[in-house]
Amino acid sequence: MVILGIGNVLQKDDGLGVYAATYLNENYIFSKDIQIINGGVKGIHLVNIFMENDHVLILDSIGLDDEPASIYAIPAEELSGYGLNSGGAHEIGVLQCLDMLELQGKPVPKALILGIIPFEVTFDIALSDTIKEAFLGYIGVVLQYLEKHGITYNEKETIISLEEIINRAKDPSGVMI
Numbered sequence: 624m625v626i627l628g629i630g631n632v633l634q635k636d637d638g639l640g641v642y643a644a645t646y647l648n649e650n651y652i653f654s655k656d657i658q659i660i661n662g663g664v665k666g667i668h669l670v671n672i673f674m675e676n677d678h679v680l681i682l683d684s685i686g687l688d689d690e691p692a693s694i695y696a697i698p699a700e701e702l703s704g705y706g707l708n709s710g711g712a713h714e715i716g717v718l719q720c721l722d723m724l725e726l727q728g729k730p731v732p733k734a735l736i737l738g739i740i741p742f743e744v745t746f747d748i749a750l751s752d753t754i755k756e757a758f759l760g761y762i763g764v765v766l767q768y769l770e771k772h773g774i775t776y777n778e779k780e781t782i783i784s785l786e787e788i789i790n791r792a793k794d795p796s797g798v799m800i
Contacts, residue, residue: 636741685738699734
């Protein structure tokens, strides 16, 4: 299974997926081989991830009309066709990857978008207080999904905080996955 964090850390809550993927990579050891990838805003350039893996969990902020910090689990097949002839946003690029595979008759992996409604998307390397308060709950949903698929986990002895991960994004010498 691949966990793919999507988002732009330069746009506040839009970076949630990247922060979540980094948090999981830094703080947990998984029972099975899990590949955690920071997909950032690579969009359509992530097509190989979908071609080479049979199960992808996509972590991202999603723009739906609901309360900020609401969490949604959306099977990617429910979004089939939404990626074509749409432009710009990183979510669209990921959807285009899946649509491209389908149009080419290639196998489409089992993919789930685990999204959270952002509070504020603006130019800032940070997360809003609303999303920070919901962050550990969001991570809990990710861990429940993994458990449901037979993947157990243990926390590492030293936990890297969300604040430290955000600060790494601000520091050009910081290490993000």
